[in-house]
Amino acid sequence: MSLLNAIGNTPLIHLPESPGRGEIWVKLEGGNPTGSYKDRMALAMVRGAEQAGRLAPGQAVVEYTGGSTGSSLAMVCALTGHPLHIVTSDAFAAEKLRTIEAFGAVMEVIPSPEGITADLIPRMRARAAQLAEEIGAYQTDQFNNHDMVDGYEEMGREIVAMLPGADAYCSYVGTAGCFLGVSRSLRESWPDIHLAVVEPSESAVISGQPPGTHRIEGGGAGFVPPQLSSEHYDEVVTVSTKEAFTKARAAAREWGVFSGPSTGANLVAAERIATRLGPGSTVVTVQVDSGLKYLVGDLYR
Numbered sequence: 046m047s048l049l050n051a052i053g054n055t056p057l058i059h060l061p062e063s064p065g066r067g068e069i070w071v072k073l074e075g076g077n078p079t080g081s082y083k084d085r086m087a088l089a090m091v092r093g094a095e096q097a098g099r100l101a102p103g104q105a106v107v108e109y110t111g112g113s114t115g116s117s118l119a120m121v122c123a124l125t126g127h128p129l130h131i132v133t134s135d136a137f138a139a140e141k142l143r144t145i146e147a148f149g150a151v152m153e154v155i156p157s158p159e160g161i162t163a164d165l166i167p168r169m170r171a172r173a174a175q176l177a178e179e180i181g182a183y184q185t186d187q188f189n190n191h192d193m194v195d196g197y198e199e200m201g202r203e204i205v206a207m208l209p210g211a212d213a214y215c216s217y218v219g220t221a222g223c224f225l226g227v228s229r230s231l232r233e234s235w236p237d238i239h240l241a242v243v244e245p246s247e248s249a250v251i252s253g254q255p256p257g258t259h260r261i262e263g264g265g266a267g268f269v270p271p272q273l274s275s276e277h278y279d280e281v282v283t284v285s286t287k288e289a290f291t292k293a294r295a296a297a298r299e300w301g302v303f304s305g306p307s308t309g310a311n312l313v314a315a316e317r318i319a320t321r322l323g324p325g326s327t328v329v330t331v332q333v334d335s336g337l338k339y340l341v342g343d344l345y346r
Contacts, residue, residue, distance in 0.1 A: 049124060052077055052084045053199055057207045057329075060300055067212065067319040067326030071302060071312075072204060075335035079116045079144065082200070082333055086222050087117035089196025090185045091125055105130060105182035109169035111161075111219075111262050112141025113334055114187055119148030130182060132173040136161050137262055138305075140338045163248065163256035163267035189271055193222040194229075201230025204329055212326040215241040215282060215314045217307040218251065219263045221270035223331065225277060231329075239279050239322075243314045246283035260286045260343070263307035263333055282314040289313060290344055293336070303336035306344060 055076040060069040074082035094100035105128040108118055115131040122129040129150040133142060136157040145152050155172065157165050170188070177184040187193055204211070204227070214231055216224040221242070228240045244250070245265035248257040256267035261284070286306070293309030296302040302312070308331070315330040322328065339345055 047124065048078055049088055049121065052088055054203060055200075057204060058302075060302075063316075065320060065324065066316065067322050067324060067328055069312075069315045069319050070204075070208065070211070070327065070329045071315075072200060072329070072331045073302075074200075075304060075332050079113075079120050080335035080337060081113040081117060082197075082223060082331060083113040083117040084120070085200060086187065086193035086196045086220075087114065087121045089192045090187070090190050091118070091121050091127065093192030093195070094183060094185070095125070100127070100183045102126065105180055106185060107132070107173050107177040107180070107182040108185045108187060109133070109166070109173035110187070112137040112145070113263065113338070115150065115152070116141055116144040116148070118185065119145045119150040122150065123148045130176055130180065132169045132176060134165055134169060136165060138339050139341045144338075160258050160260050161248075161262070161265060161267075162258050166266040167268070187222070188220050188266075190220075190222075191272070193220065194226045194272060197223045197226025198230045200331075201227035205230060205234045208327065208329070210235055210327065211238055211329045212322055213239040213241060213318050213328045215243055215311060215318060215328065215330050217243040217261070217264045217310045217314075217333065218270060218273065219266065219307075221273040221277075225272060227331075228277065239318070240277070241280040241282050241314060241318060242273070242278045243282045243284060243310050245289075245310070246285045249281070249283045252281045252283060261289045261306045261310055263305070264310075282317060284310040284313045293344060297336060302332055304332050305334050305336060305339045307333045
């Protein structure tokens with residue numbers, strides 16, 4: 046059995062009850078091998094490209110990433126025999142960048158000390174495309190990769206197998222792969238489920254606002270993900286960096302859910318929705334990754 050078979054089948058937990066709101070269930074994706082739900086998409090992108098003939102045996106892979114996708118791809122590529130080149134930035138957690146290197150990937154870091162700015166991801170994406178051409182590598186290009194959406198459908202099927210039903214699902218959006226893949230599976234079984242995308246209030250571009258700077262890693266890229274359209278969701282929930290950080294810290298202390306700021310944003314959104322829907326309702330969200338990825342930065346300092 047390969048380590049790759051350990052990806053998925055993560056626990057789904059019920060948060061403690063709170064007066065005046067519905068139930069909240071959280072998929073603990075920190076239980077994946079690299080501690081992130083991005084293991085699912087990394088495996089789907091590599092295997093999908095191999096099976097379609099886009100990625101030759103031993104061919105190099107290039108991706109631009111804020112860290113978790115890079116960590117996951119580095120693990121998958123190490124196990125499948127593909128050299129990996131990552132374009133990233135010091136705007137993201139140092140632990141993620143060190144994990145990428147630990148799996149043997151080559152990393153190019155673009156400075157952005159002010160945080161995740163509106164132009165950071167486009168700059169990383171442009172450099173990754175240039176690098177792929179220079180070295181003859183396959184570019185997974187996560188934002189435009191359809192295999193990665195398919196990779197998240199299984200998470201939705203796992204949720205359906207674990208719950209009799211749910212009234213709402215919410216997820217912080219980066220590539221939108223997790224939101225699209227999971228919601229596709231949920232709607233197949235529960236057609237009336239309410240779907241909410243979550244984004245940083247400082248860069249609420251899906252809501253129609255201008256891009257800005259924030260520190261909720263894993264999303265808020267400064268543009269609407271190309272595979273996401275308004276027909277895919279019923280609501281957009283905006284969460285500030287301060288709210289996301291505060292909730293991530295509180296979730297560790299009160300519920301034992303140890304995670305990063307994107308999970309904090311998910312939990313803020315889930316509580317708002319569960320409060321609005323009221324007792325008797327069920328809301329599902331995701332623990333995106335483990336808090337072990339954020340011990341050096343400001344979140345748990």
